[in-house]
Amino acid sequence: MAEQLERREERAPARFGGLDYAPAPEATDHVKLRADHGLLIGGRWVDPLSERRFKTISPATEEVLAEVAEAGEEDVDAAVKAARAASKVWSRMPGAERAKYLYRIARILQERAREFAVLESMNGGKPIKESRDVDVPLAAAHFFYHAGWADKLDYAFPGRRPVPLGVAAQVVPWNFPLLMAAWKLAPALAAGNTVVLKPAETTPLTALRLGEVIQEAELPDGVVNILTGAGATGAALVGHAGVDKVAFTGSTEVGKAIQRTLAGSGKKLTLELGGKAANIVFEDAPLDQAIEGIVNGIYFNQGHVCCAGSRLLVQESIAEPLVDKLKRRMATLRVGDPLDKNTDVGAINSRAQLDKITELVASGEADGAKAWQAPCELPARGFWFRPTVFTHVAQSYRIAQEEIFGPVLSVLTFRTPDEAVEKANNTPYGLSAGVWTDKGSRILDLANRMRAGVVWANTFNRFDPTSPFGGYKESGFGREGGRHGLAAYLDLS
Ligand code: NAP
Ligand code: MG
DSSP states (O other), X not given: OHHHHHHHHHHGGGTGGGOOOOOOBOOOTTSOOOSEEOEEETTEEEOOTTOOEEEEEOTTTXXXXXXXXXOOHHHHHHHHHHHHHHHHHHHHSOHHHHHHHHHHHHHHHHHTHHHHHHHHHHHHOOOHHHIIIIIHHHHHHHHHHHHHXXXXXXXXXXXXXXXXXXXXXXXXXXXXXXXXXXXXXXXXXXXXXEEEEEOOTTOOHHHHHHHHHHHHTTOOTTSEEEOOOOHHHHHHXXXXXXXXXXXXXXXXXXXXXXXXXXXXXXXXXXXXXXXXXXXXXXXXXXXXXXXXXXXXXXXXXXXXXXXXXXXXEEEGGGHHHHHHHHHHHHTTOOBSOTTBTTOSBOOOSOHHHHHHHHHHHHHHHHHTOEEEEOOOOOOXXXXXXXXXXXXXXXXXXXXXXXXXXXXXXXXXXXXXXXXXXXXXXXXXXXXXXXXXXXOHHHHHHHHHHSOOSEEEESOOSOOOTTSOBOOSGGGXXXXXXXXXXXXXXXXXX
């Protein structure tokens, strides 16, 4: 088996008997890139009072795409004041009226779906088939779903009197820039709050374009304000005294810092942080299906996924054939140009993230784990990392404990369901998990015993606006999606 695999590896560059896929690049001419962008404050695009700007690039080519404003403290202050002023109008508007605006945003996103998908892939490096089939449709779905709740809040929380919180400060990461903005904006707006949103430094362009959509939908001025910038802008925003609610998605480290800032302030906080999910495969699982789930679980979006199935727990009896199958499947992954419709794995989001992945992979090798990488050619420019799988991993290794946030899988084995649960829970995180087995009773049993906010059964990475998503332990608290997500933006006393 190992020998066969080796031979396959040698052949792999000339995949499929030498018949490789022809390039199928998505056109970019319909995406009008603006040379520079202002901040959206009070319904207008304004130059930053800070007078600072920074460049945003394509991680696949390192080309500069645009310049964006870096909001300083004065800009944060202006945006929070604009949101406060708009709150008078928005919070008192009948829910059915607010719903109309949200439906408009959803429909415009659908109409401009191709433009958004291409821009997302250009700025963030993710494959176009993912931004086209996952990010953009789900973003629209979140607005549709929450539009439906806007006039039904009393029914969502029977016997309670739901009141909006006021001004929400929302900070989002770079792995799903548009989708995370939608996850944050849609429930906040449906519940009657106004918002100041800060996209991540490396991926501001789709959030800025969403700002245009919000203008096109004619939301009242100041209901949504968008501030681009880096960590300091985020820190100034969440620390601003005029903010009533903070919603953050990103690293556990920054989440902890925000929690310290807000302690004792009485402000509401939800944190969606990192993860180190176990994807557990039992010997009775449908193996071919499980392989697809494993690949989707860790190589989707280059592994830049907080709920990625980065620890594969496989029952010892099938470990060898499963890993062999997995490597054969990995050898067929197409790595490269995010804008090519055939690409499975795109560019790493930034040089900093590439350095972090490289360092953690080196630590795995130094610890004694065995790395195998999919044989593929990487483009000369840009940030890339080969899909990687580690075997001979001990639970104490950093690659089994820390979030790598890249296309790197660690394989561990177990013998009994109890051992699987114990290993799955042996992490400071608790965001998601996967179980692959033929037995329904085992799925229910494991789902109950795993400290994970989401447990997928015989599938992975499924998202739906109706379904609450969030973590335990160092993965944060609070839920996004469903009625639970809506509740985080309301005073229900
Ligand atoms: P991060 O620093 O936590 O960034 C998340 C967001 O917070 C970004 O908009 C960021 O701005 C902003 N930010 C940074 N420092 C802040 C502060 N002190 N106060 C308020 N906001 C602040 O995450 P990262 O540096 O981009 O990624 C580091 C690691 O975090 C990743 O390797 C991964 O492990 C994890 N991560 C998890 C998720 C998730 O979905 N749970 C998402 C992204 C990253 P800048 O973009 O300008 O830094
Ligand atoms: Mg950062």
